[in-house]
Amino acid sequence: xxKLLDKQRYKCALGAMQTxxxxxxxxxxxxxxxGCAQKLSDTxxxxxxxxxxxxxxxxxxxxxxxxxxxxxxxxxxxxALKVVDADLYVVLTGCIPEIVGDDSGEVVSRFExxxxxxxxxxxxxxxxxxxxxxxxxxxxxxxxxxxxxDKKQKGLVNIWADVPYQDLFWLGNxxxxxxxxxxxxxxxxxxxxxxRGIDNINKIPQAEFNLLVSPxxxxxxxxxxxxxxxxxxxxxxxxxxxxxxxxxxxxxxxKFANVPEGKVEAVIKEHEDYYYYLIxxxxxxxxxxxxxxxxxxxxxxxxxxxxxxxxxVNDLGLIPAKQFVVDDTPKNYRDEIKEEFKQLNYGIEAEVxxxxxxxxxxxxxxxxxxxxxxxxxxxxxxxEVTENQKGNFLNIxxxxxxxxVLDDFYVGYTGGIRLIEDIYTIAVQRFN
Amino acid sequence: MAYRIAIxxxxxxxxxxxxxxxxxFLIYEVEDGKTRLCETREVQQEENEAECGxxxxxxxxxxxxxxxxxxxxxxxxxxxxxxxxxxxxCKKVGFQAQKQFEKKAISVFDVECDIEEALEKIxxxxxxxxxxxxxxxxRTEA
Numbered sequence: 319x320x321k322l323l324d325k326q327r328y329k330c331a332l333g334a335m336q337t338x339x340x341x342x343x344x345x346x347x348x349x350x351x352x353g354c355a356q357k358l359s360d361t362x363x364x365x366x367x368x369x370x371x372x373x374x375x376x377x378x379x380x381x382x383x384x385x386x387x388x389x390x391x392x393x394x395x396x397x398a399l400k401v402v403d404a405d406l407y408v409v410l411t412g413c414i415p416e417i418v419g420d421d422s423g424e425v426v427s428r429f430e431x432x433x434x435x436x437x438x439x440x441x442x443x444x445x446x447x448x449x450x451x452x453x454x455x456x457x458x459x460x461x462x463x464x465x466x467x468d469k470k471q472k473g474l475v476n477i478w479a480d481v482p483y484q485d486l487f488w489l490g491n492x493x494x495x496x497x498x499x500x501x502x503x504x505x506x507x508x509x510x511x512x513x514r515g516i517d518n519i520n521k522i523p524q525a526e527f528n529l530l531v532s533p534x535x536x537x538x539x540x541x542x543x544x545x546x547x548x549x550x551x552x553x554x555x556x557x558x559x560x561x562x563x564x565x566x567x568x569x570x571x572x573k574f575a576n577v578p579e580g581k582v583e584a585v586i587k588e589h590e591d592y593y594y595y596l597i598x599x600x601x602x603x604x605x606x607x608x609x610x611x612x613x614x615x616x617x618x619x620x621x622x623x624x625x626x627x628x629x630x631v632n633d634l635g636l637i638p639a640k641q642f643v644v645d646d647t648p649k650n651y652r653d654e655i656k657e658e659f660k661q662l663n664y665g666i667e668a669e670v671x672x673x674x675x676x677x678x679x680x681x682x683x684x685x686x687x688x689x690x691x692x693x694x695x696x697x698x699x700x701x702e703v704t705e706n707q708k709g710n711f712l713n714i715x716x717x718x719x720x721x722x723v724l725d726d727f728y729v730g731y732t733g734g735i736r737l738i739e740d741i742y743t744i745a746v747q748r749f750n
Numbered sequence: 751m752a753y754r755i756a757i758x759x760x761x762x763x764x765x766x767x768x769x770x771x772x773x774x775f776l777i778y779e780v781e782d783g784k785t786r787l788c789e790t791r792e793v794q795q796e797e798n799e800a801e802c803g804x805x806x807x808x809x810x811x812x813x814x815x816x817x818x819x820x821x822x823x824x825x826x827x828x829x830x831x832x833x834x835x836x837x838x839x840c841k842k843v844g845f846q847a848q849k850q851f852e853k854k855a856i857s858v859f860d861v862e863c864d865i866e867e868a869l870e871k872i873x874x875x876x877x878x879x880x881x882x883x884x885x886x887x888x889r890t891e892a
Contacts (some may be wrong), residue, residue, distance in 0.1 A: 381859045384875045384884065385868075418888045 325676025325699045327619070327644040327716055330413075333358045334451030338408045340482030340489075341366060342515035344384035345404035347436075348393050350412025352377040358448075361481055364720065376415075383418050383426070390544050391415075391425045395640055399432055405516040406463075408455060409438040415484045416442040426673050433575025435516075437462040449535050449619070449645055452481040456539040459509075459519060467523035473503045474525040475575065476549070478536045480557075480621045481508050481608040486718050489556075495531060498568060498730050501585045502577045523547045529571060531557060533620035533658070534651040546628030553656055557625030560633035560734030561593045562663070585677070595736055597633075603742060604634065604656045612689045613637050617679055617696030619645035622728075624658055626695055626714070629734055635691070638668035639686055644697075644715075647672055683707065693741070710744050751880070752781035755790070755872060756832040759866055763869055765861060768842040769825075775832055776865070780873055783856050822846050829854070836876070839843035839868050 332354055335346040342526070345368050348355055352375065359370030375591070376390040398407060410421045426438035436678070441451040457477075471583075477495050482488040489511045496506040507516045507525060524542075527552035530540050536697035540551035552574045558567035565586045572582035614636050616623045623643045630636040647655060652672055659668040673679055680703045683694065693710035694700050698719040704711035713721045714728070727733045751841040755775045758767035770791060779788040801814060832838060837857035851858050878885045 380857055381861065384860050384871050385863075386858060419886070741812070 322673055326674055328447040329358050331441035331451030332410055332412050332443060332448050333448030334441050334455045335410055336483035337452045337514050340510040343404050344408060345402055347395055347398050347407055347409045348373055348375040349409060349415050350375060351414055353739045354412050359654055373593045378414055383414060386420055387415050388425050389418050391422060394435060395429055407434060407436040409443045413443045435463055447646055448484055449481055453536060453538050457542060460542050460546060464523055464547060469524055470526055471524045474507055475499060476507045476522055476525045476528045480532050480535055484716055484722050487727045492728040494727045494729045494733055502572055502582060504575055525549055527551060533624055533655050536648055541732040552731040557621045557627055557729060559625045559629040559737060561590050561730050561731055563628050563731050564693040593731045613639040614693035615639045615641060615683060617642040617644060617700050620647050620655055624714050627668050631666055633734060639688055640682060641668050641670045643670060643672045644674055646674050696700060710739055712744055752779060753778050753836040754834060756835040756838045759865055764811055764840055769840040769844060769847050785869055793828055803815055822850055825850055
């Protein structure tokens with residue numbers, strides 16, 4: 319029998335149009351029904367030169383279901399190349415054309431000789447969610463655009479993190495990761511966000527290694543690049559938030575890139591000194607508030623659930639209640655991620671559940687004894703249930719309704735401080 | 751269940767007429783998987799249709815340009831004449847006509863191909879959706 323999924327936290331694979339949008343001057347061309355882009359776009363932060371309202375779309379209808387939509391796709395690509403000035407065109411297919419059997423790959427291959435690169439990613443909704451779609455787009459770039467380079471740039475490292483727009487803090491996070499890597503004396507290269515685009519994509523093959531900061535999203539891409547482009551990768555599973563994890567992260571990257579230990583430690587010391595200076599000054603606030611929030615729960619995708627759990631336990635000394643990973647993590651990655659939740663300081667282990675059904679998550683939150691007011695970090699869906707429990711709620715994952723983030727971030731030492739500010743801003747509001 | 755398909759063709763082989771050009775529709779009937787040409791239906795040339803192009807003809811349309819359309823009244827008669835069909839297949843179908851067909855839940859297929867090919871694809875499609883089956887096809891068959 320068909321199952322009903324309550325409050326799902328992701329979109330269909332075609333949501334990868336946001337991944338394309340995050341690449342400066344890259345344009346998605348949609349082979350889908352009319353309205354797909356409208357539904358998949360977020361209401362904030364996606365207007366601009368290319369926005370979902372102007373993405374070229376074949377707007378296929380009943381006729382194309384019966385007679386096939388390849389003709390329309392051909393003319394849509396042809397005209398997009400004529401009228402929209404972009405650096406990279408990425409054709410994305412929705413469910414309908416893939417069900418009726420349009421050979422979109424063949425149509426796209428007709429544009430091999432076009433002045434600008436046109437590539438194609440199959441992102442039918444039934445193939446998976448937008449985390450998968452994101453991987454498909456990166457795969458398409460690797461397979462159809464990039465070529466192996468004999469020339470390597472010393473110290474150049476490609477950084478990959480979680481899904482743009484799906485991750486509220488994607489832009490700030492990736493910039494901060496760049497900054498940290500740069501401090502180690504390496505040269506970061508990323509393809510997402512302002513001033514990053516086709517030139518950065520072109521630089522990918524020259525990198526000494528790929529750095530993936532994500533529990534699972536993008537791992538397939540790393541393996542593909544290793545095989546095709548001969549670029550080794552470092553998979554760092556935990557999004558480093560706060561001093562404990564960020565220092566571990568810098569040591570791991572430093573070791574992988576053969577950065578002298580002394581240099582790594584000097585960078586860490588400088589950051590930690592300032593970080594703990596701040597923590598020390600506000601220790602009284604934290605101690606008082608521990609009475610309020612004895613236990614916490616994170617409801618987010620794998621990267622934030624893992625990253626924030628580690629941060630709150632290791633850096634703030636809070637106790638984890640059950641944690642929820644809601645991104646429909648593929649089964650083969652789950653055990654490894656579960657293991658990570660056991661690697662917490664003071665011998666603490668967190669229970670984690672890979673659950674996509676919001677109703678079940680809320681039932682568990684309601685029925686758990688938090689020994690006081692709960693602290694819940696999650697999507698907007700968790701606001702009401704937390705308030706009913708008289709708990710403190712912070713919106714950190716999709717969907718986001720009560721927060722505007724332009725380029726704020728939670729990654730690194732500074733990111734940890736930002737997260738502390740956000741959590742305790744909410745905690746102190748209770749009394750004022 | 752039996753249904754009818756209206757096709758605009760001058761030679762009985764190709765779908766080669768625009769909706770407005772058709773004087774005789776070929777009406778095919780599909781019943782129990784069998785298809786037959788059951789009639790050629792003449793379209794009555796309507797008065798206001800003949801007049802079309804005159805300034806001020808019709809109602810509710812855009813009379814702004816001299817040769818322009820004068821709203822749905824142009825096509826109502828034509829649409830009505832094949833209102834018993836499930837879909838209409840012509841080389842081109844204008845906006846006004848499409849909207850009127852939409853109102854009557856009649857599908858419009860504006861394609862240029864052989865009648866045989868059109869019938870085959872349309873019948874396959876209706877067979878699947880009537881039987882609540884997936885229309886998924888393997889690429890090689892498409």
